[in-house]
Amino acid sequence: MAQFSILNDVLGPIMVGPSSSHTAGTARLGLMAQALLGEEPAAARVSFDPGGSLAHTYRGQGSDRGYVGGMMGMDPGNPDLARSLGLARERGFAVTFAVERLAHTSHPNMTRLELTGLTGRRVEVWGASTGGGMMTVTRIQDCPVELPGTEYELLVLGPAEALAAARGVVGDRVSWSAYHDGLLHMRLSEPAYPGLVAELEGIPGVSRAAYAPPVVPVAARPGHTPLFESAADMVEWAARNGKSLGEAALAYEINRSGWTEDRVQAHMGRIWQVMREAVERGLSEDLVLGGGLVTPSARGIYAADGAGQLLGGPVSLSVAYATAVMEVSNAAGVVVAAPTAGAAGVVPGVLVAAAERMGADRKQVLRALWAAGGIGLITARRATFAAEVAGCQAEVGVASAMAAAGLVELAGGSARQAEEAASVALQNSLGMICDPVAGLVQVPCFGKNAMGVGNAYASADLVLGGYRALIPFDEVAEAMLRVGQAMPRELRCTALGGLATTPTGTRLKQQYERWEGIRP
Numbered sequence: 001m002a003q004f005s006i007l008n009d010v011l012g013p014i015m016v017g018p019s020s021s022h023t024a025g026t027a028r029l030g031l032m033a034q035a036l037l038g039e040e041p042a043a044a045r046v047s048f049d050p051g052g053s054l055a056h057t058y059r060g061q062g063s064d065r066g067y068v069g070g071m072m073g074m075d076p077g078n079p080d081l082a083r084s085l086g087l088a089r090e091r092g093f094a095v096t097f098a099v100e101r102l103a104h105t106s107h108p109n110m111t112r113l114e115l116t117g118l119t120g121r122r123v124e125v126w127g128a129s130t131g132g133g134m135m136t137v138t139r140i141q142d143c144p145v146e147l148p149g150t151e152y153e154l155l156v157l158g159p160a161e162a163l164a165a166a167r168g169v170v171g172d173r174v175s176w177s178a179y180h181d182g183l184l185h186m187r188l189s190e191p192a193y194p195g196l197v198a199e200l201e202g203i204p205g206v207s208r209a210a211y212a213p214p215v216v217p218v219a220a221r222p223g224h225t226p227l228f229e230s231a232a233d234m235v236e237w238a239a240r241n242g243k244s245l246g247e248a249a250l251a252y253e254i255n256r257s258g259w260t261e262d263r264v265q266a267h268m269g270r271i272w273q274v275m276r277e278a279v280e281r282g283l284s285e286d287l288v289l290g291g292g293l294v295t296p297s298a299r300g301i302y303a304a305d306g307a308g309q310l311l312g313g314p315v316s317l318s319v320a321y322a323t324a325v326m327e328v329s330n331a332a333g334v335v336v337a338a339p340t341a342g343a344a345g346v347v348p349g350v351l352v353a354a355a356e357r358m359g360a361d362r363k364q365v366l367r368a369l370w371a372a373g374g375i376g377l378i379t380a381r382r383a384t385f386a387a388e389v390a391g392c393q394a395e396v397g398v399a400s401a402m403a404a405a406g407l408v409e410l411a412g413g414s415a416r417q418a419e420e421a422a423s424v425a426l427q428n429s430l431g432m433i434c435d436p437v438a439g440l441v442q443v444p445c446f447g448k449n450a451m452g453v454g455n456a457y458a459s460a461d462l463v464l465g466g467y468r469a470l471i472p473f474d475e476v477a478e479a480m481l482r483v484g485q486a487m488p489r490e491l492r493c494t495a496l497g498g499l500a501t502t503p504t505g506t507r508l509k510q511q512y513e514r515w516e517g518i519r520p
């Protein structure tokens with residue numbers, strides 16, 4: 001089972017909007033493909049299956065910008081990602097996108113990337129973004145692999161004798177290796193030295209070698225064992241050690257990364273800073289949102305709240321903040337996927353406003369973020385963040401559960417109470433479909449983020465007041481995945497159902513296509 005990181009996969013990546021799975025995850029996949037090519041790309045062909053999600057959303061949700069930026073070496077948070085298509089044209093990097101039947105479609109976001117380098121070197125890479133900015137490379141040169149982008153990966157192709165010689169060259173730098181059908185896959189305990197790939201390709205019989213370093217900020221400590229794999233274990237660990245849920249999640253990340261507590265906390269502090277900056281930017285700048293359909297409203301909501309015209313009390317300020325973040329994301333600004341960019345407004349909307357109102361210090365704020373991250377971590381392990389797999393319950397529903405746990409932590413509640421508040425928030429979200437109008441991340445996404453804010457407050461208040469969730473969070477997360485699997489694909493981020501196909505939704509899609517200059 002994948003060893004998820006809260007900093008890589010749950011409260012992250014720090015990214016250019018609007019979609020974590022479709023913009024950030026694709027940028028990471030592009031980065032991996034470029035690394036596996038081993039040189040600067042001159043041309044690329046990117047293909048999606050017509051039955052998947054990206055065929056219908058890759059322009060509106062920025063997958064084209066993500067793939068192209070990644071193949072040019074940009075990470076998901078690079079502000080230049082927003083203009084990667086133009087930069088590629090200026091550089092003479094020729095990229096074509098195709099919607100065609102693919103031989104492998106194990107994930108709705110499955111993509112084939114065929115890259116040709118400046119020297120004519122070629123590589124074919126298959127992979128899928130899997131939600132919240134995570135991705136996996138699943139094939140290279142038609143050999144099945146599993147590269148999650150968290151390790152130093154080294155691949156060598158050739159007959160058995162040549163691969164044995166290659167293994168000997170790499171020596172004790174290998175922390176794990178596997179041989180399968182002409183492919184030697186090694187994970188290194190340190191970065192490869194310059195020239196290693198060329199050295200391996202110089203071995204008689206080796207047809208190809210490729211190396212890819214991690215595309216995430218926090219590499220996994222080789223050989224570590226996770227502190228817990230379920231919410232029940234996390235709560236039990238916290239109780240046994242006299243810790244809160246946030247402190248338990250912090251301990252998980254320290255154990256996974258091998259970093260010092262100061263270093264891990266500094267990274268979380270940076271995440272908090274980006275969240276606050278997104279709120280401030282959304283409330284102060286004249287933003288232009290992609291798609292030409294929606295005009296910004298966060299500043300109006302904020303002003304109305306300040307004038308005492310709104311009815312939600314502290315929730316109203318959180319709604320203004322959440323909307324501000326979503327508007328920044330849709331103006332191709334930098335936000336934190338929490339756990340996804342489509343749901344990026346909920347956690348900062350709730351926690352920034354609540355921390356301000358309560359006068360929380362940095363230590364309390366970081367603990368609340370860790371509590372939110374712990375709930376997201378368990379969801380990543382037991383279910384998914386991908387709307388393509390489980391609808392909006394996996395995005396806004398999970399974000400709302402994370403924010404509820406963060407609120408309980410801020411209020412000084414126990415680990416059990418934080419877990420139960422998350423359970424209630426996700427219980428309330430089951431069945432929520434994903435039906436983005438025009439394939440953008442705006443309608444109904446802004447409204448759903450605001451609803452996720454309200455749900456987080458309600459769930460935290462219920463539990464802090466004595467209500468019991470009864471169904472453990474682990475079971476709710478697994479139920480969410482089953483509900484998602486029962487949804488038709490039209491309601492899982494394909495823009496082929498729900499609001500996206502109403503008469504107005506259809507008209508707005510045509511309006512968007514004219515705005516983009518796209519011929520339907």
Ligand code: SF4
Nearest residue numbers: 342387392395434445
């Ligand atoms: S409806 Fe929900 S899951 Fe779908 S794009 Fe919008 S925020 Fe994401």
